[in-house]
Amino acid sequence: MLPLTQFQDFIDQNKLFSPGNRILLAVSGGKDSVLMLHLFKAIGVEVGVAHCNFNLRADEAQRDENFVKMLAASLNLPFYVTQFDTKKYAQENKVSTQMAARSLRYQWFEEIRNEENYDFIALAQHQNDAVETVLINLTRGTGISGLHGILPKRARLIRPMLFLNRQEIDQLVDENDISYVEDSSNLSTNYTRNKIRLEVVPHLQEINPNLEKTFTENIARFAEIEQFLALRVKKIEEKIVVKKGDGIYISLHKIAKLNPQKLLLFELLKPYGFTESLIAEVISSLKSLSGTQFFSASHQAIINRNNLVIVEKHADVIENQFFHPVTKTISFGALQIAQTFTEELKYESNKQKAFVDLNKLIYPLILRNWQNGDKFIPLGMRNFKKVSDFFIDEKVPLHLKTSTPILINGNGDVVWIAGMRQDNRYKLTATTKKVAIFELKIN
Incomplete structure (x- = not known):
């Protein structure tokens, strides 16, 4: 039997969507997304099926596309499909193949959601995906937002499968005789996530057999801590940040009084693209001469007498x-x-x-x-x-x-x-x- 009660409870507890909402399901053809499709179909939610062919696995990629197309047809569901030249996009934008695929699919999902009037996009990420995401974030370096990994809901993206781990999904697929296709690239350690999944997580599970459950509980705590921090930062922002027509002003004297200084200043300046390393430079330069500047991708911060002034970055010279x-x-x-x-x-x-x-x-x-x-x-x-x-x-x-x-x-x-x-x-x-x-x- 499908875990329909647990599925519905998770949706309700996390307020993923409301009755009557239309959901666009991202379905690759693998166990996770196919099970998600059957769960949605079973609880009677109006859904459509979206599939991306990244053209990375030749005949296998076309096999996956055909499988999802037939699955949607057998369930009498709307089907949307697109193909990407992922490697070309990665080369042109100087990003990894994984990042290229991520960018392409999310942009396309949002286009379909808007064009076809769906309320949310459902992704089939589960508890093991959340564990892997946190480990990747920790390995690369992260703030508190990276510690909660994958959230059940963020804007128009929902992840209703986070109540299950990989082993439970495998068992449900077998017990319910659900057909799916296997992505051979999941077994390759050329990708960071696969390396974490295949070589790191098994060792951690030897230490803690309930790793997924522990991480799920930790992630929930980290998410609450982030909410608490956001409320604290908002109150501080209301007291010390002054928005004027020519920029955003923060008193250097008030910055000096922040405690913990680096964390709070980072949260205040994060919306303007300033990284932790840049924040450290700002703090070390608070007593510098007026005119000292710092640049993020989108903004510049300038020490101007008694204030740190943040403005949108623009070309210094505008055409005559x-x-x-x-x-x-x-x-x-x-x-x-x-x-x-x-x-x-x-x-x-x-x-x-x-x-x-x-x-x-x-x-x-x-x-x-x-x-x-x-x-x-x-x-x-x-x-x-x-x-x-x-x-x-x-x-x-x-x-x-x-x-x-x-x-x-x-x-x-x-x-x-x-x-x-x-x-x-x-x-x-x-x-x-x-x-x-x-x-x-x-x-």
């Missing part, structure tokens, strides 16, 4: 943009500059706007990054000042220096440091007949 008389708006990174004209001699004390004597402009104007040597006469002053010195006097953070648009006249003069100060030479006077208005906006 040109204003013509007919130009209405120009995008400059995350910013936008609008141009309008008026014959009304009006002026607003607003740093987001520049009111310029149109007769003094030589088109096309250039909108570009600050360059070393730029100088201008700040509005209200008589003498030239280097833009770099102006930034220092205004205490402009480094990340804003490199992203602030500078409006340049056709003769090379700085007309406006966008959002900060316009040049005194281009102010409105009694002889001004027409006004060009430039306004800084955020896209």
Whole structure:
């Protein structure tokens, strides 16, 4: 008999899905996924069957595809199939074959889920898979999230087979005379997971015959610890993280008071792609000179006086943009500059706007990054000042220096440091007949 009560109990206890939800089953043709398919069919949930052919095992891969197709047809279930050139993808993206297959299948599963209106994707990973995942994570190095291994539910992915171990699955398949296909690559130690499964786990089972049960209990505890930590970090974030329009600010003084410092700062900066090794560098540099920078794949962190400022990473140099008389708006990174004209001699004390004597402009104007040597006469002053010195006097953070648009006249003069100060030479006077208005906006 199939363990339908245990299966349903596990689904209910972990709130994997609700009655009436449609589930897309990832079925390879092996024991685990085929048993999962029969369990879902037996409890009456509406399901579809998805199969990936990675073209890694020649005729065997085609055999698996044909088997799953016939199985879905025999159960009168919708069937979805795709084929990948996995090795080509791995080479082009410079990843392992396993990582390539993982990326390809999850992306495709999500596409099918969306296109065919399924609520969740069910994967047939079981307790032994969870054990192997934790061991791999520990071997490679991991934070607390890696200790809980595979969770029963994460976003739209559910794993309803985690209530069983491999031995129990083998026994159920035999007792219920369930047909399946065997993946010969499971016996190869060329893959990390197989090496753990075939060479490491058996030795651990000699020490603890109930290894899967022990790991399942540990994983549950680690998952609860992670939840507790997340709540703690959220409270700390609310107290010390300040989100502004130009970045995320964390007081260096408050970072110094974090305890345990490395763990909590890592959790605070993890959403921005900062690794543990980078966190260690940040901590060792907290007393460094203002301007010290650290980079993740997506963000940069800058020590700016009394704060650590996190901003999205962008190219320091943005391609020059040109204003013509007919130009209405120009995008400059995350910013936008609008141009309008008026014959009304009006002026607003607003740093987001520049009111310029149109007769003094030589088109096309250039909108570009600050360059070393730029100088201008700040509005209200008589003498030239280097833009770099102006930034220092205004205490402009480094990340804003490199992203602030500078409006340049056709003769090379700085007309406006966008959002900060316009040049005194281009102010409105009694002889001004027409006004060009430039306004800084955020896209």
